[in-house]
Amino acid sequence: MVDRFLEYVRFDTQSDDNSDTCPSTAKQLALGERLVIELTELGLRGVGEPTPSMDDNGYVLAELPGTTGGVVGLCAHIDTAPAFDGCEVKPQIVEAYQGGPIEVGHGVVIDPGDTPELLECVGDTLITTDGSTLLGADDKSGIATIMGALEILTREPGLSHPTVRVCFNPDEEIGRGADRFPLERFDCPVAFTIDGGFTGEISVETFSADKAVVTFKGVSVHPGAAKGKLVNALTYMGKLLDRLPMAESPECTEGREGFYHPVVASGDAASCSVQLIIRDFDTRVVEERGLRLKAMASALMAEETRLDVSVEITEQYRNMFDVLQGHPEILDRLERAVRAAGIEPQLRPVRGGTDGSRLTAMGMPTPNIFAGGINLHGPAEWVSTRVMGQVACTILNLVQVYGEERG
Ligand SMILES: [Zn+2]
Structure with missing residues (x-):
């Protein structure tokens, strides 16, 4: 052998x-x-x-x-x-x-x-x-x-x-x-x-795993004449990332704890998107995290009605x-x-x-x-x-x- x-x-x-x-x-x-x-x-x-x-x-x-x-x-x-x-x-x-x-x-x-x-x-x-x-x-x-x-x-x-x-x-x-x-x-x-x-x-x-892509569409205006008009998509992407629970991040979890993890972001002030991976051993918790992301997106749109945020979730693999x-x-x-x-x-x-x-x-x-x-x-x-x-x-x-x- x-x-x-x-x-x-x-x-x-x-x-x-x-x-x-x-x-x-x-x-x-x-x-x-x-x-x-x-x-x-x-x-x-x-x-x-x-x-x-x-x-x-x-x-x-x-x-x-x-x-x-x-x-x-x-x-x-x-x-x-x-x-x-x-x-x-x-x-x-x-x-x-x-x-x-x-x-x-x-x-x-x-x-x-x-x-x-x-x-x-x-x-x-x-x-x-x-x-x-x-x-x-x-x-x-x-x-x-x-x-x-x-x-x-x-x-x-x-x-x-x-x-x-x-x-x-x-x-x-x-x-x-x-x-x-x-x-x-x-x-x-x-x-x-x-x-x-x-x-x-x-x-x-193993983990159960979903991928989430959150897309932000703002209102693009020349910054010199933007007062009261511009809705910056990047600003709201930042707000969403800031509202993710830090205790549910890869760097704060181990053993059987799951997390949200932003992996890659791209775009500009008019439109941008961030891809996250969502992980947990309990498949229901993975699905709940997806719903929480959608709720955060809805809350941002309620705060700024001219903003559009969409959340697309795809299954990657299951425990x-x-x-x-x-x-x-x-x-x-x-x-x-x-x-x-x-x-x-x-x-x-x-x-x-x-x-x-x-x-x-x-x-x-x-x-x-x-x-x-x-x-x-x-x-x-x-x-x-x-x-x-x-x-x-x-x-x-x-x-x-x-x-x-x-x-
Ligand atoms: Zn191997």
Whole structure:
């Protein structure tokens, strides 16, 4: 599993938000092709075809036939974040970590002071960067641990498990992993992403998210002759932004608290608009925040009747728990699988959206399982091979739990 991981991180698979293609970067296909070969070598089948394959959009699909009925999906993403260089990654191995700061190179230091997870990994073998790139444990740790679990399942025919379908997808980091997900072909009643997070972290909740665009239309008059005539749209945009509750801003919230967040504004004194994102774990609260924005717009128009303010709200994604609460057995089985790996599950609500929240909304409940990486998207990224072992163990337990309940 570790050998596979060290091989995968050497592939540059950085995605690109400015690209219109799928995958966004052709270089992701190189790792996809490598994975097709390795899945074929493991003896897996394709999904609806004899051998594993990659589709035209760069989604790699494979299937391990079950010893019992049922189907479970496992997903991880091929790309790495555009936020930091992912070219020529040179993984460094720290054997039997002794504690204390790790100087990985290029002036980058991983310090237990700001990375407390290190304190739990004394004695472990750690994999770091050389300080010049990110590592790509996000999400090549997810891919390697799935491959490791599959390898054990193919070698140990005595382990009972349902049919396991695997999808390695491109472009998660730019929010497009679910866009061309071959959902009909994959056809799993439940799937799990293995991505991010430290020991025991599992996520069945994400934000619910709306976007609001508030447009202001004033009355434009030459400022030299404006007294009593001009209505400045920018002035009223400022008033609206000032009336947003500061306590409900990203900078004042954490944990399960939601917020309004103005993202971008444009325009002039005659006409301007501001785009906000609205977030909360409670979907009703998101909708209430939208109504409060509309009420603020109405209040401004009452104060200045020549002003026009419109609020347009669009749904972005929904908390996957809205769906998952109707399937309590999924969380129950996932927690049993984590505990059977000797770890206490840590339920961590994701303050954002994931491919899993969109796949869940598209009809395939898809919680997330930790993949072990820390300090993701930067040069201080690292992963413990012991934690990677816990991930693979959790995956093996999970498919067996599904197998037992079917068998
Ligand atoms: Zn990730």
